Amino acid sequence: MQTLSKNQQIIFDLINKSPEPLKAYTILYNVQKKGIKAPLQVYRALDKLVEIGKIHKIESRNAFIACHNSSCQVAKATAFSICEICEKVTEISNDSLSKYLANFKDKDGMKYIKYNLEFFGLCKKCKVK
Amino acid sequence: MQTLSKNQQIIFDLINKSPEPLKAYTILYNVQKKGIKAPLQVYRALDKLVEIGKIHKIESRNAFIACHNSSCQVAKATAFSICEICEKVTEISNDSLSKYLANFKDKDGMKYIKYNLEFFGLCKKCKVK
DNA sequence: TTAAGATTGTTATAATATAACACTATGTAA
DNA sequence: TTACATAGTGTTATATTATAACAATCTTAA
Numbered sequence: 214m215q216t217l218s219k220n221q222q223i224i225f226d227l228i229n230k231s232p233e234p235l236k237a238y239t240i241l242y243n244v245q246k247k248g249i250k251a252p253l254q255v256y257r258a259l260d261k262l263v264e265i266g267k268i269h270k271i272e273s274r275n276a277f278i279a280c281h282n283s284s285c286q287v288a289k290a291t292a293f294s295i296c297e298i299c300e301k302v303t304e305i306s307n308d309s310l311s312k313y314l315a316n317f318k319d320k321d322g323m324k325y326i327k328y329n330l331e332f333f334g335l336c337k338k339c340k341v342k
Numbered sequence: 343m344q345t346l347s348k349n350q351q352i353i354f355d356l357i358n359k360s361p362e363p364l365k366a367y368t369i370l371y372n373v374q375k376k377g378i379k380a381p382l383q384v385y386r387a388l389d390k391l392v393e394i395g396k397i398h399k400i401e402s403r404n405a406f407i408a409c410h411n412s413s414c415q416v417a418k419a420t421a422f423s424i425c426e427i428c429e430k431v432t433e434i435s436n437d438s439l440s441k442y443l444a445n446f447k448d449k450d451g452m453k454y455i456k457y458n459l460e461f462f463g464l465c466k467k468c469k470v471k
Numbered sequence: 472t473t474a475a476g477a478t479t480g481t482t483a484t485a486a487t488a489t490a491a492c493a494c495t496a497t498g499t500a501a
Numbered sequence: 502t503t504a505c506a507t508a509g510t511g512t513t514a515t516a517t518t519a520t521a522a523c524a525a526t527c528t529t530a531a
Contacts, residue, residue, distance in 0.1 A: 218496095218508080218509055218510085219509085219510090220509080220510075221509090236486085236487085237486090237487065237488080238486070238487075250511080250512085251511070251512065251513085252487085252488070252489090253488085253489075253490090253510095253511085253512085253513095254510075254511075254512095256487090256488065256489075257509075257510085258509095261508095261509090272401035272402045272460075273401045273458065275486085275487065275488095275518095289462075294448060294452070294454065303448075305448055307446075307448065307449070310446060313442055314459075317436075317439060317461070319423060319432075319434055319436065319461075320436070321466060323423070323463065323465075323466070324463070325423065325461035325462060325463040326462075326463060327461070327462040327463065328459060328460060328461045328462065329402065329459070329460050329462075330443075330457060330458070330459045330460075331401075331457060331458050331459075332446070332448075332454035332456070332457045333418075333454060333455075333456040333457065333458075334452065334453070334454040334455060334456065336452075337450060337452070347477080347478060347479085347527090347528095348478085348479085349478080349479075350478090365517090365518085366517090366518065366519080367517070367518075379480080379481085380480070380481065380482085381518085381519070381520090382479095382480085382481085382482095382519085382520075382521090383479070383480075383481095385518090385519065385520075386478075386479085387478095390477095390478090404487095404517085404518065404519095
């Protein structure tokens with residue numbers, strides 16, 4: 214568990230307390246009062262936070278959420294469910310799924326240490342409506 | 343198998359014959375001689391081609407490849423392997439995997455019709471080097 | 472034939488992300 | 502403690518990816 218730099222901490226705190234994924238420029242607007250003024254400052258912190266597994270990027274949405282999977286030990290094997298109506302995103306932590314994917318071999322017998330899986334559908338609330 | 347419009351056909355042909363994923367603006371530069379001059383013309387064709395499953399978007403790369411999975415019947419359940427060195431992308435078509443994911447239920451018992459999975463690693467060639 | 476829907480062409484602009492350079496802080500080894 | 506490497510910061514400029522808005526044209530099914 215490494216210590217975060219000033220900018221990294223500010224940006225992680227913001228993402229961590231957000232109930233929804235945040236986009237880079239939304240983050241920028243929200244940390245300008247804390248002295249982070251330029252996109253690059255945000256992107257650099259985001260890059261690092263992703264690298265150390267504190268946050269994940271939702272690729273299909275260009276947005277970032279804090280890791281809630283086993284205290285951020287799983288930086289390279291990520292799975293999410295995404296509601297196509299309300300855009301709610303939930304990190305999936307499921308042993309069967311992660312084992313299946315970690316052990317998956319393609320037809321060349323090749324294994325992959327890293328993957329990202331995004332499921333799309335309707336969340337409970339949106340399904341009812 | 344629906345017929346493609348003029349722009350859709352031009353752009354599909356380009357992507358289909360490319361050995362690697364193509365980015366939108368790379369596509370644009372390559373079809374300008376055929377009269378497609380503006381980004382929006384490219385993006386509109388791409389949107390449609392993705393929608394009907396003729397191509398897929400590689401979300402982590404913002405790039406597009408032609409579907410090679412059972413003649414494009416699987417538009418909503420996609421899996422790829424991506425080499426982190428040479429950026430080679432291969433569509434995975436594996437019955438076990440697609441069945442597993444299609445039947446996956448999260449802890450709320452929820453199923454998802456649509457997913458996108460991207461595996462990362464080194465391709466055969468790059469592994470040897 | 473005609474009206475709805477899809478597609479096209481065009482200009483402008485929004486949203487997302489990185490290059491390059493100079494400077495500062497921090498940790499580590501001599 | 503110095504000095505070196507590494508990581509982080511601040512800044513300006515710019516590259517890359519994607520969409521808004523509007524008018525015109527093509528396609529197709531009743």
